[in-house]
């Protein structure tokens with residue numbers, strides 16, 4: 001059982017923050033910074049977790065409180081689904097467009113564009129990507145009822161094709177997943193990430209006008225939510241401007257990647273982060289070409305004067 005009193009007794013290390021009766025924010029290890037994440041827990045007749053990448057010790061604490069019936073994954077990324085394995089009897093629910101990448105490692109690789117040499121760092125995710133059954137495929141607008149807690153599925157693609165946010169209409173709590181307000185800014189470093197969709201998704205979340213924004217990697221935000229989301233979105237424009245600055249002179253994709261416009265520095269394994277940088281820079285170039293601000297000639301890119 002997840003009784004409030006019992007949760008309080010175990011608060012030696014802060015894991016739960018009550019957002020509304022029976023709805024808790026779960027604080028992941030390292031404040032939910034990658035390779036961990038934050039999530040939600042619903043204490044209704046059906047016990048629900050939203051994402052599971054909290055870190056082993058926190059998962060053990062959750063297991064102590066009782067059986068989890070349903071795991072909702074906001075998207076297929078390892079830092080959100082890694083703990084699913086500790087709940088073998090729970091159903092797994094995910095958006096229909098991310099379900100294939102959860103069900104098969106082959107699809108995971110196709111979605112991300114990773115290969116053996118670039119695959120997730122085994123020290124971060126022992127055993128690498130794992131596949132899971134998806135018991136229920138979620139679609140936009142669907143309302144999931146768990147006692148007094150309702151979660152409306154908001155399809156917010158871009159980060160991944162089936163990335164979702166979850167909105168609780170009674171309390172105005174929005175769990176925005178990896179629309180996460182991190183100082184890094186929006187991340188679209190998978191082959192099947194989509195920059196234009198990411199921008200539209202952020203605008204949709206602003207339109208929902210949430211009272212509380214709970215994020216996968218930056219905790220809970222209650223003040224200036226629209227401004228915070230707009231600043232986060234502003235990072236995309238800033239990256240565009242920086243790319244255009246370098247494209248005053250023709251540049252190959254490799255030369256642009258070497259500028260580290262998005263990552264500033266490539267941590268180890270550098271090949272992996274260079275790959276993410278290239279994927280993200282290419283998505284900017286695609287948009288800038290479409291907007292008529294950049295052209296490509298002989299494998300070099302150049303901004304229009």
Ligand SMILES: [Zn+2]
Pocket residue numbers: 075077159178
């Ligand atoms: Zn993610």
